[in-house]
Amino acid sequence: MTASDPSALPPRPRRRQLFVAVPSVGPRWPGGLRAALAFGVPALALLALGFPTEALLTAAGGFAVVYGEGRPFRSRWSVVLWAGLALVLSATVGGLVGQYADPRNSVVGAVLVVVVLTVQGTVATFVVDALRLGPPGAFFFVLTCAIATIVPQSGVTAWVNSACVALGALWALVVSMAPALRDASKPERDAVAAAERSVTAFGEARTAGDPAVGARHRAAVAVDRAWAALHDAEIPARRIDDPLVLRLRGVHLDFARIIGDAPLDPEHASDTVHVTPDHTPSVPMSRPTIRFRLLRALHVDSHATTTALRVFCASAASGAIAVVAGLGRPDWAVIGAVLVLQQGLDRPRGTVRALHRLVGTAAGVVLFAIVFSLSPSGFVLVLLLMALQFLIELVIARNYGIAVMFITPLALLIGGASHPGAQAWPLATERLVETCIGVLCALASMWVVARHAHRRCLLWCDGRVLDACRRTADLLRSVTPTHPDAMTARRDVQFELVGAAFAAGHAVSDDREWTSARWDSHLRVDAAGYDLLSACWRTDDGAMLAEPERWADAAPRP
Known part of the structure; x- marks a missing residue:
């Protein structure tokens, strides 16, 4: 076969340009406002009724609104509903694991968390890739499951947590469909x-x-x-x-x-x-x-299969390292690996995604430590989380590293109730170490697993x-x-x-x-x-x- 001149190929993306690029993607504030309201309204309602811990847990259900963005309203409701159901199921599985096998005080519990998150991340990544659903992908399901594993430590049962997630998802459905009243087409x-x-x-x-x-x-x-x-x-x-x-x-x-x-x-x-x-x-x-797309992807050479395999290897390895090292939250290592690999990016873009995750997490844990040390609670904490969700949707399509800077404190603050009396900076340092393990395992998987x-x-x-x-x-x-x-x-x-x-x-x-x-x-x-x-x-x-x-x-x- 005669080789083409390499210069005739499309240009390879430059990592430095990808890392610092902040492209214009049109107005994002309406989606950001919907994401903030999807969590904020039910959280403020529960807070007013005297349920401060439960109020924060509705945020996971509010993630469902993101899956409906940009979709026609005649189908949007079903997409958000199915995403909400998947989030509730993720919360239920994670809550039961945390309730009956405490991952912080039991090696068996920590291993079980790693296994559950690894399987969930692998399957969800394959399905999303096979169906070509695009962002936000499997990440929010894995994040919701991970948060649920530590919720029982704050005295909230798995079923109460699932009910809070369901409440958030139902309100997300209302928020997602509201723009149809103004412009349905x-x-x-x-x-x-x-x-x-x-x-x-x-x-x-x-x-x-x-x-x-x-x-x-x-x-x-x-x-x-x-x-x-x-x-x-x-x-x-x-x-x-x-x-x-x-x-x-x-x-x-x-x-x-x-x-x-x-x-x-x-x-x-x-x-x-x-x-x-x-x-x-x-x-x-x-x-x-859906059947055609899933069956098509069930092939050893499909992109979905390769991506799922890399997610599995990186998640299992990072979780195992975190457990052996005795770190408090092995789920954060798994989350870091899934987040880098879930979209199945090519290696230049995947490497930039990993760097974004590292730098964004480093900045995010600093932001978290500052906020956490101020001990925000009640309405102030809810309003702060709403602001973070707004900012995430505002910048996530422009520069992922900036978005991670807000995603990190959001996830840590939602789970903050499970760390009574914890010191801000040691907690932030531990989360950063766990993220580094996940990202490094993701990079290794990207470059070594199924190399060709x-x-x-x-x-x-x-x-x-x-x-x-x-x-x-x-x-x-x-x-x-x-x-x-x-x-x-x-x-x-x-x-x-x-x-x-x-x-x-x-x-x-x-x-x-x-x-x-x-x-x-x-x-x-x-x-x-x-x-x-x-x-x-x-x-x-x-x-x-x-x-x-x-x-x-x-x-x-x-």
């Missing part, structure tokens, strides 16, 4: 607008003579997410001629035209499409089912793209591109293309020499998939695809 409009911007940027790059592989991937992901948002809002099912549907269909057709270097038929333009009894415009299907997994993952993903293309092309010999079976097959091709692009990005960052030898082949696979989808989109509704054997018989081999 904003998430869908934002998604379509993002797709328009990405496709425009892709078109401008192609016009300038740039192959724009990265821009094409970003446009494809944005268009895919926009369709998912419309389907989550049930707009195509309720009204196929909705302006947002036609607008996004026009964007998608523009995307197909740019890929195929062909003019767009004016008949297909979004402002001229008409729905009549004999002409219903086709729209892509919703994302693959990115190679196998890219080959596997490219192979899946070609298999999906061939199945689709074979099907298109006998049905039109808008036939329901063909639409399902086209959706699967798009799903595999996105996975292959992510795998290629990791390979470029982790192993440029190997990737340079593989790059031309990957680009041919990538082009074959997008050319097929482009040809389907540019085929008139009801017409057969011309020359489907072009993809069925002549697709490049990985």
Whole structure:
């Protein structure tokens, strides 16, 4: 195989730039306000009723609001509800472990905590990665379980703790859905607008003579997410001629035209499409089912499997070291490992994530020690925690290290009731040591466990793209591109293309020499998939695809 010039590969991210970057990501204060209110209102209510310890525990349920951010309201309620249920389950498991096997006074209890958190972190990481759910990932479930293991030491039973988490989750549901009263369609409009911007940027790059592989991937992901948002809002099912549907269909057709270097038929333009009894415009299907995505990821070479394996190894190792060293909170070591690895970042970004965790935790424990030494309580403590949650949501998408500086005191203050009479600085030092163990184990796992997994993952993903293309092309010999079976097959091709692009990005960052030898082949696979989808989109509704054997018989081999 002929190697490409390494300079032709996408640039590798610079660690220093990633570490200090604070990119603009649009207004974050509405989400921050919702996160603060999701915890603050039930906490203040319980505080007023005379339950100061229980008031702090509602914060874990309030984390559910984060999982609904940006989602259409017709599906947001179910996402927040399921996240809330998962948080309650995590709190229940952790509370029972802490109630019947005290991790601070029993080696068996400490080991049990490490085992529970390791299993939970591994499974949750796999599921989140396999379903491509994105941030915030598995972290809050592991954090909630860890906090629950020490709650019984403050005299609160596991069941009371779970009830407090459930109360917080229910209020988070109310807070998350409240913006629908003002603008019920904003998430869908934002998604379509993002797709328009990405496709425009892709078109401008192609016009300038740039192959724009990265821009094409970003446009494809944005268009895919926009369709998912419309389907989550049930707009195509309720009204196929909705302006947002036609607008996004026009964007998608523009995307197909740019890929195929062909003019767009004016008949297909979004402002001229008409729905009549004999002409219903086709729209892509919703994302693959949960079952499809989980089964697809159950492969030794999948990104989800590799990420879960690294989380398992780092969590088990860091927890074991903390237990052997006799540290008070081995769960903090496990949390540190999970937080670094859960998103399955490439090594440059993962290393920066680890540095962010270390530096942010160091600053965070100092902030915690200062606040803890002042012994805040009651309404002052609740308002302080609300401010921390607001700040976390405000900066977490801009710079993770800054966010960790606020996440650390938040988690420590919530569990502060289990440390009566503790000294601030020794407590902060112990938490920092445990975090360092977790981060170092995460780095070791990232660089040692499945060291060449990115190679196998890219080959596997490219192979899946070609298999999906061939199945689709074979099907298109006998049905039109808008036939329901063909639409399902086209959706699967798009799903595999996105996975292959992510795998290629990791390979470029982790192993440029190997990737340079593989790059031309990957680009041919990538082009074959997008050319097929482009040809389907540019085929008139009801017409057969011309020359489907072009993809069925002549697709490049990985």
